[in-house]
Amino acid sequence: MGLQVYIDGRFVDEDDAKVSVYDHGLLYGDGVFEGIRVYNRRLFMMDEHLKRLYNGAKVIRLEIPMEPGDLKDKVRETVRINDISDGYVRLVVTRGKGDLGLSPSKCADPNIIIIAATIKIYPEEVYMRGLNVVTVSTRRNNPDSLSPQIKSLNYLNHILAHLEVLHAGADEGLVLNDGGYVTECVVDNFFIVVNGVILTPPTNAGALNGITRLVVFNLAKEHNMEIREENLSLVECYTADEAFLTGTAAEVAPVTHIDERPIGDGKPGPFTTRLMEAFKELKENYGTPID
Ligand SMILES: Cc1ncc(COP(=O)(O)O)c(C=O)c1O
Numbered sequence: 001m002g003l004q005v006y007i008d009g010r011f012v013d014e015d016d017a018k019v020s021v022y023d024h025g026l027l028y029g030d031g032v033f034e035g036i037r038v039y040n041r042r043l044f045m046m047d048e049h050l051k052r053l054y055n056g057a058k059v060i061r062l063e064i065p066m067e068p069g070d071l072k073d074k075v076r077e078t079v080r081i082n083d084i085s086d087g088y089v090r091l092v093v094t095r096g097k098g099d100l101g102l103s104p105s106k107c108a109d110p111n112i113i114i115i116a117a118t119i120k121i122y123p124e125e126v127y128m129r130g131l132n133v134v135t136v137s138t139r140r141n142n143p144d145s146l147s148p149q150i151k152s153l154n155y156l157n158h159i160l161a162h163l164e165v166l167h168a169g170a171d172e173g174l175v176l177n178d179g180g181y182v183t184e185c186v187v188d189n190f191f192i193v194v195n196g197v198i199l200t201p202p203t204n205a206g207a208l209n210g211i212t213r214l215v216v217f218n219l220a221k222e223h224n225m226e227i228r229e230e231n232l233s234l235v236e237c238y239t240a241d242e243a244f245l246t247g248t249a250a251e252v253a254p255v256t257h258i259d260e261r262p263i264g265d266g267k268p269g270p271f272t273t274r275l276m277e278a279f280k281e282l283k284e285n286y287g288t289p290i291d
Pocket of ligand 1: 035186
């Protein structure tokens with residue numbers, strides 16, 4: 001028996017977990033999703049992920065057919081049924097089945113899908129040496145066209161950026177906005193450290209309001225590190241003392257090269273290392289129990 005996936009209101013084997021070809025999530029990328037980590041049988045930052053999911057749904061006027069408390073319980077149940085102690089949950093809400101037209105008016109039943117699985121992260125060695133990042137030519141969606149705050153099922157902008165990273169043989173990509181300022185990485189938030197101050201682009205530059213980003217803000221404050229939002233040019237990034245990225249899957253990961261320039265001395269720096277340690281301690285001791 002494979003993984004049990006929650007779909008269409010019930011649990012089914014992963015091989016039988018299928019969406020209709022008329023689901024507007026498939027036809028138009030119409031829907032929202034979250035990726036959530038499980039550490040030590042606890043869901044990390046679960047309430048924050050739920051809040052972002054419901055907020056995104058509200059913006060696209062998609063009514064999630066379950067109250068947040070019940071959805072949280074359903075996610076816990078999915079993790080439990082699959083006996084995942086450390087892993088990753090993909091929580092998806094699609095617009096549901098409609099006709100071939102764009103209008104969601106015929107989509108009566110949004111579909112909630114919950115997949116709980118294990119996750120492959122960067123090997124430990126990558127966290128020791130740091131990531132090699134390149135600037136991609138694909139610009140982040142202009143917030144006036146599609147707000148990066150909606151974690152929608154349409155990730156083509158990110159896929160185009162990722163294809164460039166693959167082509168360059170790099171680990172990650174730095175994505176700029178229309179004004180040429182740094183927004184974030186392909187699917188991670190981005191930070192630099194300059195003269196003892198941690199800087200990250202404001203979300204209105206085009207970055208997702210990342211939940212790991214929020215955790216890093218809290219940890220930095222707890223550890224008396226100064227942290228600020230600021231527009232960042234590439235020159236500021238190249239000449240920074242340290243750089244790192246954050247994301248649910250990547251956690252806190254050092255960036256040691258950008259466009260073939262070593263950042264600082266080309267090794268993970270002290271601020272990054274302290275934040276990585278603080279994050280590790282937090283994730284192991286905090287979260288919503290699944291049992
Ligand atoms: C575009 C983008 N930026 C940043 C992030 C990191 O956000 P979080 O820390 O909430 O995972 C993600 C995560 O999926 C993302 O898709």
